[in-house]
Amino acid sequence: MMAMVATCCTHRHPYQPLHRITLAHRLRSDVPLHCSCPSSVRRHHPRHGLYPSANPAAVAASPSLRVYATVPVSSALSPAAAANNNHIIQCLCRQGNLRQAMKLLSLEANPTQRTYEALILSCARCRGNDASSFADTVHQRLVDDGYDQDPFLSTRLIEMYAEFGAVGDARQVFERTREKTVFVWNAMLRTLALAGAGEEALPLLREMVASGVSLDSFTYSFLLKACICVPSHFSLAFRRIREIHGHVFRYGFESQVHVATTLVDAYAKIGQVLYARRVFDWMPVKNAVSWSAMISCFTKNERSFEALQLFHKMMAEDTDQNHKSFPNSVTMVSVLQACGGLSALEQGKMVHAYILRRGLNSVPSVVNALIAMYMKCGNMESGRQMFDSISNQRDVVSWNSMISGYGIHGLGKEAIRVFQEMISAGIPPSPITFVSVLGACSHVGLVEDGKRLFNSMAREHGLVPSAEHYACMVDLLGRAGHLEEAGRIIEEMRIEPGPTVWGSLLGACRIHGHVELAERASSRLFQMEPKNAGNFVLLADIYAGAKMWEEVGRVKKLLEAQNLQKLPGCSWIEMKRNVYTFLSVDEMNPQIEQLHALILRLVMEMKETGYVPETNVVLYDLDQEEKERILLGHSEKLALAFGLINSGSGEVIRITKNLRLCEDCHAVTKFISKFAKREIFVRDVNRFHHFREGLCSCGDYW
DNA sequence: CTAGGGTTAG
Numbered sequence: 271m272m273a274m275v276a277t278c279c280t281h282r283h284p285y286q287p288l289h290r291i292t293l294a295h296r297l298r299s300d301v302p303l304h305c306s307c308p309s310s311v312r313r314h315h316p317r318h319g320l321y322p323s324a325n326p327a328a329v330a331a332s333p334s335l336r337v338y339a340t341v342p343v344s345s346a347l348s349p350a351a352a353a354n355n356n357h358i359i360q361c362l363c364r365q366g367n368l369r370q371a372m373k374l375l376s377l378e379a380n381p382t383q384r385t386y387e388a389l390i391l392s393c394a395r396c397r398g399n400d401a402s403s404f405a406d407t408v409h410q411r412l413v414d415d416g417y418d419q420d421p422f423l424s425t426r427l428i429e430m431y432a433e434f435g436a437v438g439d440a441r442q443v444f445e446r447t448r449e450k451t452v453f454v455w456n457a458m459l460r461t462l463a464l465a466g467a468g469e470e471a472l473p474l475l476r477e478m479v480a481s482g483v484s485l486d487s488f489t490y491s492f493l494l495k496a497c498i499c500v501p502s503h504f505s506l507a508f509r510r511i512r513e514i515h516g517h518v519f520r521y522g523f524e525s526q527v528h529v530a531t532t533l534v535d536a537y538a539k540i541g542q543v544l545y546a547r548r549v550f551d552w553m554p555v556k557n558a559v560s561w562s563a564m565i566s567c568f569t570k571n572e573r574s575f576e577a578l579q580l581f582h583k584m585m586a587e588d589t590d591q592n593h594k595s596f597p598n599s600v601t602m603v604s605v606l607q608a609c610g611g612l613s614a615l616e617q618g619k620m621v622h623a624y625i626l627r628r629g630l631n632s633v634p635s636v637v638n639a640l641i642a643m644y645m646k647c648g649n650m651e652s653g654r655q656m657f658d659s660i661s662n663q664r665d666v667v668s669w670n671s672m673i674s675g676y677g678i679h680g681l682g683k684e685a686i687r688v689f690q691e692m693i694s695a696g697i698p699p700s701p702i703t704f705v706s707v708l709g710a711c712s713h714v715g716l717v718e719d720g721k722r723l724f725n726s727m728a729r730e731h732g733l734v735p736s737a738e739h740y741a742c743m744v745d746l747l748g749r750a751g752h753l754e755e756a757g758r759i760i761e762e763m764r765i766e767p768g769p770t771v772w773g774s775l776l777g778a779c780r781i782h783g784h785v786e787l788a789e790r791a792s793s794r795l796f797q798m799e800p801k802n803a804g805n806f807v808l809l810a811d812i813y814a815g816a817k818m819w820e821e822v823g824r825v826k827k828l829l830e831a832q833n834l835q836k837l838p839g840c841s842w843i844e845m846k847r848n849v850y851t852f853l854s855v856d857e858m859n860p861q862i863e864q865l866h867a868l869i870l871r872l873v874m875e876m877k878e879t880g881y882v883p884e885t886n887v888v889l890y891d892l893d894q895e896e897k898e899r900i901l902l903g904h905s906e907k908l909a910l911a912f913g914l915i916n917s918g919s920g921e922v923i924r925i926t927k928n929l930r931l932c933e934d935c936h937a938v939t940k941f942i943s944k945f946a947k948r949e950i951f952v953r954d955v956n957r958f959h960h961f962r963e964g965l966c967s968c969g970d971y972w
Numbered sequence: 973c974t975a976g977g978g979t980t981a982g
Contacts, residue, residue, distance in 0.1 A: 387973080425973060456974055491975045531976040538977095562977040603978040635979045642980065670980035677981095705981045738982065770982065955982090 356385045363392035372404055375411065386412050386423055394430040402434060409443075421451045428454065432461035450481060456488045463495035471496035472510070487526045490518050494536040504540045511536045515549075527553070531560045538567030556587075557594040558601060566604040572928065574611035575842065575849060581605045585624075597624075599633040606639040610646035613926040613953050614844045618643045634660075638667045645675025648924060648951040648958060666700050673703065677710025678957040680967050685710035686719055699731055701739070708742035712749060713957050715971060720746045741770035748778020749971075753787060769798045776805065780812050788812045803834040810889050819891040826889070840928045841905035845916050852908040855900070865911040869902050869938075876941045884934035906935045906952060914946060924951045931959060931972070940964050 355378040362371035371389060375381060381389075386408070393405040409427060417423050424447040431440035440461045447454055455478045462471045471493055478485070497510045515533055523529045530553045537546035550556075550564045561584045568577035587595050597605070602625055609618035622640060625631050631640075637660050644653035657664070657672050669692040676685035689707045692699065704727055711720035724743055727733045740763055747756040756775055760767050772795045779788035792809040799805060806829045813821040829836070839854035856862060873881070885897035892900075901907075906927050913923040931954040943950050944964030952959045960967035 422973060429974080453974060460974070486974095488975050495975090528976050533976095535977065557976095559977050564977090566977060598977090600978045607979085638979045665979090667980050672980095674981060700980080702980050709981070741982075773982095 356380070356382050359385050360388040363388035366392065366395065368392045368396050368404055369400070372407065375408070381411070381415065383417065383420060383423060386417055387426055390423070390426045390430045394433040402436075405430060405434070418446060419448060421447055421449050421454050425451075425453045425457045428457040428461055432457070432464050435465055437461060437465045437467055450483065452483050452486055452489070455481075455483055456486075456492055459489065459492035459496060463492050463499055466499045468496035468498070468500040485517075485521070487523050487529045490514065490523055490529050491532045494532045498536050498539040507540050508542060511540070511542075512545075524549075524552070525554050527555055527557055527560060531563050534560065534563045534567060538563065538570060541571055543567060543571050543573065558596055558598050561595055561597070562601040562604060565601060565608070569604050569607045569611060572611070574608035575851060577604065577608035578612070578614070578617060578849065581608070581621075597628070599630045599636050602630055602636050603639040606636075606643040610643040611926070612842045612844070612849055613647050613924050613951070614842070614849050615644075615647040615649055615924060616844055616847045617849065618647050620847070634663060634665060635667075638665070638671055641668060642671040642675065645671065645678070646953065648679075648953065648960070650675065650679060664695070664697070666697055666703065669697055670700065670702050670706050673710060674706035677706055677713055678953070679960070680713050680957065680969075682710045682714035682716045682719070686716070686723070689723075699733070701733060701736060704733065704735075705738050705742060708739065708746060712742060712746040713968070713972070715746075715750045717746060717750050717752070737765060737768040737771055740765075740767065741774045744771055745774040745778065748775055749781060751782060753778060753782060753784055757787065767794075769795055769802075772798070773805065776808050776812075780808055780815070783812065783815050785812060785816050785818070801832070801834060803829060803836050806834065807836050807889070811887070814889050815886050817886075822889055822891065837929065839905045841909040842926045843909040843913050844924060845913065850909070850912060852905040852912065854905040855903040856905065856908055859908065861912065861915075862908075864915065865908050866902060868911045868915065869907050872942060872945065873902065873938070875945065876938065879941075881937065881941060884932070884937060887932045887934055901934050904932060904935050906931065907938060910939060910942065910950070913950075914942070914948070919947070922949045922951065925953070927952065927954045930954050930956060936966065936970070936972075940966055 355374060359371045359374050359378065359381070362368070362374065368389075371392065375385075375389065378385075389408045390405075393401055393408060396404065412418060412423060412427075424443055427443045428440045431437070431443065440458065444450075444454065444458045455474075459471055459474060462468065462474065475489075475493060478489070493514055494511060497507050497514065500507060511533070518524050518529055518533065524533075530549055533549045534546045537543070537549065546564065546567045550560065553560055561580070565577045565580050565584070568574065568580060581597070581601070584595060584597060584601070602621065605621055606618065609615075609621055621643075625636060625640070630636050637656055641653050641656045644650070644656060653672070653675055657668060660668060669688065672688050673685045673692075676682075676688060685707055689699070689703065692703070704723065707723055708720055711717070711723065720743065724735065724739065727735055727739065740759060743759055744756045747753075747759065753775075756778060760771055760775065763771070772791045776788055776791040776795060779785070779791060788809060792805060795802070795805045806825050810822045810825040813819075813825065841852045843850050843852070852859065859865070873883070883898045883901055885894060885901065888897040888900050890897070890900070906925055909925045910923065913925065917923065931952060935952075936959065939950055939952060939959070939961050941964065942948065943961035947963075948961075950961040952961070954972075957968065957972060959972070
């Protein structure tokens with residue numbers, strides 16, 4: 271017997287009952303819209319109802335809604351058809367034919383609540399310039415017809431204005447609605463969260479409580495969203511989230527999956543990993559979304575290792591009783607990010623295999639994440655292969671991933687070529703495209719190309735350069751030694767140079783040992799980011815390079831006075847499908863003596879060929895021997911020694927580091943690549959270093 | 973009638 275599959279009579283795909291379609295589905299143009307077949311078909315064609323899709327003849331013979339919807343407006347106006355006008359307007363709206371629907375509305379005497387709902391939804395979905403004028407017309411007409419006190423339609427209107435980002439209009443509707451149901455309140459809160467007006471959410475909540483409406487789980491979700499949409503004040507957001515968390519707990523909403531997941535995400539977004547973890551661990555019921563939220567919390571907070579650990583735990587839970595915890599495409603995107611973050615190619619390949627097994631390999635976001643993962647793991651061939659395999663469905667993210675991927679490998683010309691190919695393919699570049707391509711130029715000193723691309727932003731692509739783009743230019747020029755020109759760019763900027771811009775300049779000063787300019791840049795940076803230890807360390811680094819030890823001490827006192835800590839150096843290496851972590855000066859490591867011995871032996875050999883340790887990168891005013899000892903403890907050297915000991919002689923070694931690779935480690939790794947005949951990939955925060963036969967792919971320019 | 977996680981850069 272053929273399976274009975276209910277299909278939509280208009281579109282002939284399996285339908286979703288109307289009440290299951292969320293607003294998000296309705297508003298997203300890429301999601302096929304399902305017409306409300308069960309209700310409308312039953313109502314208007316009682317004899318037909320649902321039919322099995324297995325019978326094509328029946329499908330073809332059956333009247334479809336499209337027949338109604340394409341009735342020309344003039345004939346729809348005949349008295350016989352007039353009764354159907356409401357239905358026709360609704361159909362036109364569902365088909366996105368708002369213009370026709372509006373025409374009919376002007377002639378229809380009695381639009382119903384359902385008709386207004388359809389019109390509002392259609393306006394919200396419409397992306398054209400007409401949308402807001404249509405919206406105003408609908409709104410006005412609705413008021414004239416006395417529907418403005420209908421809380422259901424008020425909710426819809428508020429949601430529509432939220433979609434336009436028109437908080438004021440939403441607020442007006444909200445204020446004028448006398449009977450404020452919990453839906454009305456929630457819609458208003460959601461609007462504030464969406465518009466980034468989180469500040470107004472708490473006062474609104476107080477009003478809501480005062481009005482006597484009882485809060486529901488949706489209220490808490492929107493409230494939490496509102497708290498994290500004000501990015502500048504993490505500590506304030508933290509206090510607020512904890513306060514809301516307290517309420518959630520007190521009123522027993524913590525056990526609700528949606529609320530708890532939003533809490534996890536809220537803590538994640540402000541960097542409070544421990545709090546997120548605590549909520550997650552206490553969740554009585556977890557599903558794929560909660561797991562994904564926690565995994566992405568780890569990746570987003572530079573704790574990819576824990577993200578992978580959690581993913582493995584998630585798969586272990588993936589049993590018959592727990593089928594709701596199946597990893598899905600969103601999970602995979604975060605997991606792939608984690609693999610990329612650690613340059614864990616073997617892990618990445620395993621995840622890729624899992625993706626194929628689960629049939630998630632055709633989801634665009636997953637493919638894009640795969641491209642980025644392979645590029646970040648140093649496997650450009652596989653990245654390119656993935657990119658080529660979607661030649662018909664590349665979006666701006668796919669292109670950006672390739673461009674930045676080539677960039678971090680130091681293949682600037684290749685990155686520019688891909689960029690041009692993208693333009694020829696008619697894909698409009700995004701601001702991120704330019705950050706990527708300018709970054710690619712910067713890595714290899716393609717100054718002229720970079721300037722040309724920067725100028726083309728506004729001229730050819732209608733994009734206004736942001737502070738990030740200026741920072742790219744300052745980096746490009748500064749690195750290449752054009753410090754004065756970099757400084758001029760900052761002076762001539764039309765927008766306020768943010769910390770990224772000054773940071774780039776400071777970085778350039780470090781490379782070229784420009785103390786005076788560094789002092790200027792850092793004083794601006796200290797004002798803007800008083801708590802960013804990295805800036806202080808960079809300045810101290812520059813002083814150390816100039817052997818100005820008193821100044822080094824002064825900067826370090828500044829750090830200590832504020833109780834700020836230098837971000838500890840940390841390296842990862844993947845060996846036999848395991849990821850190992852090394853910290854700088856890693857006394858706890860069980861193999862530490864063996865590792866030190868190996869490094870020491872290699873360094874001795876190197877000294878015979880003329881190597882001199884780069885002790886200037888050590889920020890302590892110690893004697894030479896002590897400095898050299900500190901250099902030996904750098905995390906990347908430990909990881910490298912571990913890799914040499916624990917792998918076969920021909921194997922490629924891949925290491926990732928959380929900071930910039932230091933000069934000494936760079937020199938040592940070059941030597942080892944030749945001496946031990948090893949190919950060694952090291953990815954630092956900025957880019958790849960591919961060591962082979964005593965040379966590095968960066969050409970010592972990094 | 974409403975809700976939760978994700979893709980590129982720095």
